Amino acid sequence: MTQRAYNFNAGPSALPQEVLENAQQQLVNFRESGMSIMEMSHRSAIFDEVHNEAIALLKKLYAIPENYEVLFLQGGASLQFTMVPMNFLQPDKKASYVLSGSWSEKAIKEAKFFGLAVEAASTKENKYRNIPALADIQFNEDDAYVHITSNNTIYGTQWKDFPETGNVPLVADMSSDILSKPVDISKFGIIYAGAQKNLGPSGVTVVIIRKDLLEKANKEIPTMLKYTTHADSNSLYNTPPTFGIYMLGEVLKWVESKGGVEAIAKHNEAKAKVIYDAIDNSNGFYTGHATPESRSLMNITFRVADEELEKQFLVEAKAAGFVGLNGHRSVGGCRASTYNAVPLEACEALRDFMVTFQNKHQ
Numbered sequence: 001m002t003q004r005a006y007n008f009n010a011g012p013s014a015l016p017q018e019v020l021e022n023a024q025q026q027l028v029n030f031r032e033s034g035m036s037i038m039e040m041s042h043r044s045a046i047f048d049e050v051h052n053e054a055i056a057l058l059k060k061l062y063a064i065p066e067n068y069e070v071l072f073l074q075g076g077a078s079l080q081f082t083m084v085p086m087n088f089l090q091p092d093k094k095a096s097y098v099l100s101g102s103w104s105e106k107a108i109k110e111a112k113f114f115g116l117a118v119e120a121a122s123t124k125e126n127k128y129r130n131i132p133a134l135a136d137i138q139f140n141e142d143d144a145y146v147h148i149t150s151n152n153t154i155y156g157t158q159w160k161d162f163p164e165t166g167n168v169p170l171v172a173d174m175s176s177d178i179l180s181k182p183v184d185i186s187k188f189g190i191i192y193a194g195a196q197k198n199l200g201p202s203g204v205t206v207v208i209i210r211k212d213l214l215e216k217a218n219k220e221i222p223t224m225l226k227y228t229t230h231a232d233s234n235s236l237y238n239t240p241p242t243f244g245i246y247m248l249g250e251v252l253k254w255v256e257s258k259g260g261v262e263a264i265a266k267h268n269e270a271k272a273k274v275i276y277d278a279i280d281n282s283n284g285f286y287t288g289h290a291t292p293e294s295r296s297l298m299n300i301t302f303r304v305a306d307e308e309l310e311k312q313f314l315v316e317a318k319a320a321g322f323v324g325l326n327g328h329r330s331v332g333g334c335r336a337s338t339y340n341a342v343p344l345e346a347c348e349a350l351r352d353f354m355v356t357f358q359n360k361h362q
């Protein structure tokens with residue numbers, strides 16, 4: 001087998017090598033059935049087991065309380081931008097959105113189709129270099145919900161603490177940092193995330209939703225877009241992305257084998273530190289986009305001294321086997337995504353490459 005790439009893609013992104021190899025072994029004849037998991041009915045006993053194992057393991061690893069439902073949906077986090085307001089924004093209510101990057105902008109845009117959606121805070125003027133101070137977040141006691149993006153994949157910022165919203169449900173798009181660190185789930189009404197960064201391949205969207213909210217959801221909306229449809233049928237109302245759910249379950253088993261979410265979080269801190277140290281010790285040759293207190297442990301965004309050198313950095317990095325270091329097309333620059341499955345060795349190799357490149361060019 002050729003050596004695995006140093007994969008810093010922002011999503012879909014690296015998966016644990018052990019998971020891929022194990023899936024390869026199981027691909028053709030799953031659990032002695034004579035079939036691949038992707039050839040099986042989603043109503044079969046074997047798939048049912050895989051599906052329920054994945055839900056149970058996510059609940060266990062992420063310490064999800066009893067009063068929450070875990071759903072496996074489709075349509076990506078982008079469809080959640082629509083489903084959240086469609087289900088929970090009523091004409092006489094407003095929803096408050098914290099704008100901390102492009103994905104929150106996309107989320108509020110969709111909410112405006114359904115009712116009043118306003119900014120609770122925004123750091124746009126600061127080029128989304130930071131997460132707003134908790135004290136600056138404005139919302140009303142009778143808001144339908146407050147929406148945040150827990151990790152800003154494009155700008156490389158991440159919430160360290162979450163706002164207290166009392167009786168107002170806090171809704172979080174956790175697409176790019178779900179399961180990367182322990183989180184007090186009980187602070188949230190809804191958490192949603194596309195699986196393709198920390199949880200598995202693209203095609204599955206995880207929704208963690210407090211059960212009492214399901215009862216309050218709008219009723220006169222299309223069947224497939226109702227959370228209750230999926231909650232009432234254990235996410236098997238229609239054909240689910242069976243292979244993706246199987247892979248998600250395998251990634252969860254890998255997280256468990258690594259010591260669970262706390263151990264993963266420590267590992268993520270160590271990995272990000274290696275790269276942030278390379279930036280901070282470069283005497284300005286590399287500059288981070290995010291302000292230090294808002295830095296993401298998942299997406300490390302930085303610039304190289306000047307534009308020509310930056311282009312060269314990206315060309316040489318690619319030639320050296322580093323994948324996915326280009327910043328998002330909307331902002332440029334460089335970005336190293338260090339999701340759960342990215343090994344420490346890849347971060348160390350990138351650090352070494354950055355130091356060598358700097359020594360050669362400054």
Ligand code: PLP
Nearest residue numbers: 076077078103153173175176194
């Ligand atoms: N939200 C965040 C924070 C993201 O990073 C992304 C994709 O990168 C999305 C939403 C969109 O997710 P999807 O492509 O699953 O719709």
